[in-house]
Amino acid sequence: MLKCPNCTSKDIGKIGPEQYYCWSCFIELSYKDEMLSLHQVEEDGSLSSLDDLFTDEERKCDGASF
Ligand SMILES: [Zn+2]
DSSP states (O other): OOOOTTTOOOOEEEEETTEEEETTTTEEEEEETTEEEEEEEOTTSOEEEOGGGSOHHHHBOOSTTO
16 A cells, blocks of 8 residues: 555555656655655646655655555
């Protein structure tokens, strides 16, 4: 089960191929090359990256969780 690296919630919805959304803290997660990328959706609809806030270890995901 995929867990949100930001809030550890499991309330994750799939919004596209390898794209997920955390309904708990409202961030977008995308999965690529065994790493999660985290993005905050701004009010104007643009995305800002949150990757800098997390270590590689926290973002690493083996894909088995999906
Ligand atoms: Zn979250």
